[in-house]
Amino acid sequence: MSPDSKKLFNIIILGVSFMFIFTAFQTCGNIVQTVITNLNNTDFHGSGYTSMSIIYGVFSASNLISPSVVAIVGPQLSMFVSGIFYSLYIAVFIQPATWAFYTASVFIGIAAAVLWTAQGNCLTVNSDENTIGRNSGVFWALLQSSLFFGNLYIYFAWQGKTHISESDRRTVFIALTVISLVGTVLFFLIRKQEDTKAPGEEDSANEILGDGSSAQNKLARAVAAFKKSIKLSFTKEIMLLSVTTAYTGLELTFFSGVYGTCIGAVNRFGSEEKSLIGLSGIFIGVGEILGGGLFGLLSKNNRFGRNPVVMLGIVVHFIAFYLIFFNMPNNAPIAPMEGTDDVAYMMPSKEVAIFCSFLLGLGDSCFNTQLLSILGFLYSEDSAPAFAIFKFVQSICAAVAYFYSNYFLLQWQLLIMVVVGFFGTITFFAVEWEAAAALAARGSDYSSI
Numbered sequence: 006m007s008p009d010s011k012k013l014f015n016i017i018i019l020g021v022s023f024m025f026i027f028t029a030f031q032t033c034g035n036i037v038q039t040v041i042t043n044l045n046n047t048d049f050h051g052s053g054y055t056s057m058s059i060i061y062g063v064f065s066a067s068n069l070i071s072p073s074v075v076a077i078v079g080p081q082l083s084m085f086v087s088g089i090f091y092s093l094y095i096a097v098f099i100q101p102a103t104w105a106f107y108t109a110s111v112f113i114g115i116a117a118a119v120l121w122t123a124q125g126n127c128l129t130v131n132s133d134e135n136t137i138g139r140n141s142g143v144f145w146a147l148l149q150s151s152l153f154f155g156n157l158y159i160y161f162a163w164q165g166k167t168h169i170s171e172s173d174r175r176t177v178f179i180a181l182t183v184i185s186l187v188g189t190v191l192f193f194l195i196r197k198q199e200d201t202k203a204p205g206e207e208d209s210a211n212e213i214l215g216d217g218s219s220a221q222n223k224l225a226r227a228v229a230a231f232k233k234s235i236k237l238s239f240t241k242e243i244m245l246l247s248v249t250t251a252y253t254g255l256e257l258t259f260f261s262g263v264y265g266t267c268i269g270a271v272n273r274f275g276s277e278e279k280s281l282i283g284l285s286g287i288f289i290g291v292g293e294i295l296g297g298g299l300f301g302l303l304s305k306n307n308r309f310g311r312n313p314v315v316m317l318g319i320v321v322h323f324i325a326f327y328l329i330f331f332n333m334p335n336n337a338p339i340a341p342m343e344g345t346d347d348v349a350y351m352m353p354s355k356e357v358a359i360f361c362s363f364l365l366g367l368g369d370s371c372f373n374t375q376l377l378s379i380l381g382f383l384y385s386e387d388s389a390p391a392f393a394i395f396k397f398v399q400s401i402c403a404a405v406a407y408f409y410s411n412y413f414l415l416q417w418q419l420l421i422m423v424v425v426g427f428f429g430t431i432t433f434f435a436v437e438w439e440a441a442a443a444l445a446a447r448g449s450d451y452s453s454i
Contacts, residue, residue, distance in 0.1 A: 007174070012131040014196065027148060028152075028154050048103075049102065049106075051101070059277060061403040065398075070126065072233070076389065081192055089116075090186060128141065144377070149297055156285070159286065160283030246436055247394075255370075256369060260369060270344045285359060291363055294318045300370070318369075325361045333358070
């Protein structure tokens with residue numbers, strides 16, 4: 006197998022592994038508040054929004070140390086151990102206990118930071134200036150396929166149900182735990198890169214697999230990774246991209262947790278309200294897959310760069326927010342167990358709700374594929390620290406959004422995303438224009454990014 010084929014194979018395995026893990030985790034996140042609402046008349050007294058706020062809060066703090074962990078352990082083993090913690094979090098719902106639920110939330114926050122830092126490192130090591138756009142799109146399309154499969158099962162399994170029984174819950178979460186473990190094991194199929202570096206240069210194979218260095222060298226590498234993260238945090242490009250990244254954290258919270266809860270709370274959807282949560286997740290996944298696949302395939306032929314894709318993303322999201330504002334009752338995110346009979350500015354429409362799910366997924370893929378691409382392009386030599394900062398900002402904003410989702414009406418949540426999304430788009434444009442100018446100065450073709 007040629008080196009390029011081996012790198013593409015690694016990207017595909019990386020994407021498939023994440024697809025399995027996040028088929029389980031994102032499906033879990035999409036239904037967790039609905040499941041918990043059906044548990045809160047028992048001894049269990051947890052909140053899905055609070056759990057997600059803990060996860061993303063710990064996630065953001067852990068990104069400060071995750072480059073050091075990846076430098077010592079290596080990306081492959083880092084992703085494997087992180088996957089185990091994802092599986093344990095999902096398994097908590099087989100026999101829920103409040104203490105176990107919140108404890109697992111802390112551990113998965115740490116695991117998520119390590120997992121995503123290692124993913125960014127693996128993606129960058131297996132890409133170059135000409136393939137980073139394609140590989141980002143391929144990875145994102147495979148990852149977001151996870152939204153399709155798990156939610157398809159939820160749609161059919163919960164069709165016609167207004168209450169989720171103990172048997173229904175256990176069946177779903179046993180299946181999701183097994184799926185997560187399968188994805189975790191698949192990380193071992195990622196192949197080590199051959200040493201193509203000249204003597205004295207850093208070995209990319211060691212960077213990806215963490216082999217062949219003494220404990221002292223690993224500690225030095227860990228300290229260097231931490232210092233590099235701090236230094237990169239204050240560069241102009243990272244600070245500008247942080248506004249865009251902050252927006253992706255807010256809208257991630259909305260489409261992965263809040264919007265499904267809103268749909269499940271609208272009583273006027275009748276007996277389909279719970280199964281519609283699964284259908285919503287499916288169409289978010291369709292939008293994500295379409296966007297990731299399309300922008301990955303077109304990246305090599307896109308002579309205009311990344312800005313048009315990001316512009317498409319913000320326009321699509323603004324249309325979605327406008328329709329959701331008109332279609333969903335304002336109290337839907339914080340409705341009680343009985344749901345809400347309120348009406349917004351139109352009678353709640355299932356078709357509009359599901360169409361908005363598709364738009365949310367499509368817009369999210371626009372932002373994330375281009376952020377992955379520009380980070381891999383700008384920081385090919387410092388991939389782990391750069392992706393750690395990206396996830397730090399994204400996760401801390403997601404934590405804040407999950408916290409205020411316990412209290413804010415729908416209209417205020419939408420307004421926050423509109424304002425941050427507008428400024429995030431402008432700051433991304435500024436960084437992309439500078440990247441294009443730097444590429445032109447090197448005499449490279451802009452369409453290659």
